Amino acid sequence: MNKEYIVVGAGLAGGVIARNLAEAGNSVTIYEKRSHMAGNMYDFQMDGILVQKYGPHVFHTNDDNVYDFITHYCNPIPFKTKCEAVIDGISTPSPFNYKTIDQFFSKDDAIKLKKKLEKAYPGQKAVTVVEMLSAEDDDIKSYAEFLFEKDYKLYTAKQWEVDPSEIDPSVLKRVPILLSYRDTYFDDKYEFMPDRGFEFFYRELINHENIRLELSVDALQHIEFVEKHVLFDKRIVDVIYTGAIDELLSFKYGELPYRSLEFDFKRLECSSFQNTALVAYPQEVGFTRVTEYTKMPEQSANHTVVAYEIPRGFSATEANQTERYYPILTEDSMALYNKYHSCAQEYDNLILCGRLADFKYYNMDQVILRAMEISEEILNRKG
Numbered sequence: 001m002n003k004e005y006i007v008v009g010a011g012l013a014g015g016v017i018a019r020n021l022a023e024a025g026n027s028v029t030i031y032e033k034r035s036h037m038a039g040n041m042y043d044f045q046m047d048g049i050l051v052q053k054y055g056p057h058v059f060h061t062n063d064d065n066v067y068d069f070i071t072h073y074c075n076p077i078p079f080k081t082k083c084e085a086v087i088d089g090i091s092t093p094s095p096f097n098y099k100t101i102d103q104f105f106s107k108d109d110a111i112k113l114k115k116k117l118e119k120a121y122p123g124q125k126a127v128t129v130v131e132m133l134s135a136e137d138d139d140i141k142s143y144a145e146f147l148f149e150k151d152y153k154l155y156t157a158k159q160w161e162v163d164p165s166e167i168d169p170s171v172l173k174r175v176p177i178l179l180s181y182r183d184t185y186f187d188d189k190y191e192f193m194p195d196r197g198f199e200f201f202y203r204e205l206i207n208h209e210n211i212r213l214e215l216s217v218d219a220l221q222h223i224e225f226v227e228k229h230v231l232f233d234k235r236i237v238d239v240i241y242t243g244a245i246d247e248l249l250s251f252k253y254g255e256l257p258y259r260s261l262e263f264d265f266k267r268l269e270c271s272s273f274q275n276t277a278l279v280a281y282p283q284e285v286g287f288t289r290v291t292e293y294t295k296m297p298e299q300s301a302n303h304t305v306v307a308y309e310i311p312r313g314f315s316a317t318e319a320n321q322t323e324r325y326y327p328i329l330t331e332d333s334m335a336l337y338n339k340y341h342s343c344a345q346e347y348d349n350l351i352l353c354g355r356l357a358d359f360k361y362y363n364m365d366q367v368i369l370r371a372m373e374i375s376e377e378i379l380n381r382k383g
């Protein structure tokens, strides 16, 4: 055996690094504070339907290496995520596309508007609502205003818990409106679900004789900082930490801000509840989205299971703690993160990786790439 490593967190970042270190002949112990593995992509059976505890997850990537890595541990089921948004009682594709125009305009006006869009944005597959709001053409502009008032503004206000009047359209720069009838949520080269679910995929990922997993252990109870080293159970050993960076350093500069979510799961006695796996409800009060798990992927049953997505605040010190989901990225929060990051760098056997340690929103392919990069750094460093 080459060397011993401790990985904190049995999420995707921790699993990928553990596997790479183990393949190179090292011994790895993963400590996970939850009672299950797989981090936020964890899924489980509820009333005979595979559901995802921390929100809907689908693998999607343009990267061949990421695709090859994932499919080494599972068989991919090709999947196309579809989403709709209900506006004034009409369910329309999300991202909005030409069908949306057909649904909300008369036939002649719809033809006219689509022609105008093609002329204003020649050769473009998509345009943002922000661009459309500043269009010179009055019809394009008023369509953008309609979507902004009835969807973007309300959805964003609920998600981030701010008054709709405070939503500045410029925060919606990345939200596309499609200039076609494409009705899929992602447009990546690969999009798929693992054939036996995410937890099973993860089990395969860490299934290696050099990897040991300890569940329901809060690693912070075992970690202390002495001079320039991190000690785990009083021993100096390399620690790869994928939990929250502010928590690791005892919140010494204050809490990093996050938004949280609560998922209200319901069993419904019908075979289908909504048209697509994901539906956004911008005009409803109290929740933003509903995921129907019998459609993700297709699972046949006489009943269905849905999860209502309810935006929540997050505070690490609250008694009834929620999960950290979306980092709130502002100049102040980035400055705070940078302080924590510099502090963590003072410890020569501490390595950080993952959405919580890096204070970043990562898609799963991004976290795999980052974890591969970090694994290589660790292995080179050792050499």
Ligand SMILES: Cc1cc2nc3c(=O)[nH]c(=O)nc-3n(C[C@H](O)[C@H](O)[C@H](O)COP(=O)(O)OP(=O)(O)OC[C@H]3O[C@@H](n4cnc5c(N)ncnc54)[C@H](O)[C@@H]3O)c2cc1C
Pocket: 008, 009, 010, 011, 012, 013, 014, 031, 032, 033, 034, 038, 039, 040, 041, 054, 055, 056, 057, 058, 059, 060, 217, 218, 219, 220, 242, 243, 244, 325, 326, 353, 354, 355, 356, 362, 363, 364, 365, 367
């Ligand atoms: C609602 C939602 C939907 C998403 N959907 C998609 C999608 O469809 N496709 C996609 O590519 N990405 C999606 N993502 C992103 C995806 O969830 C992340 O990329 C992924 O979870 C990152 O993995 P990670 O290992 O960094 O973090 P995590 O999965 O959070 O793993 C970190 C682990 O560390 C553990 N931990 C923390 N502190 C300690 C401690 N002190 N001791 C022991 N263990 C500890 C935690 O319990 C956790 O299990 C979605 C995110 C959200 C919020």
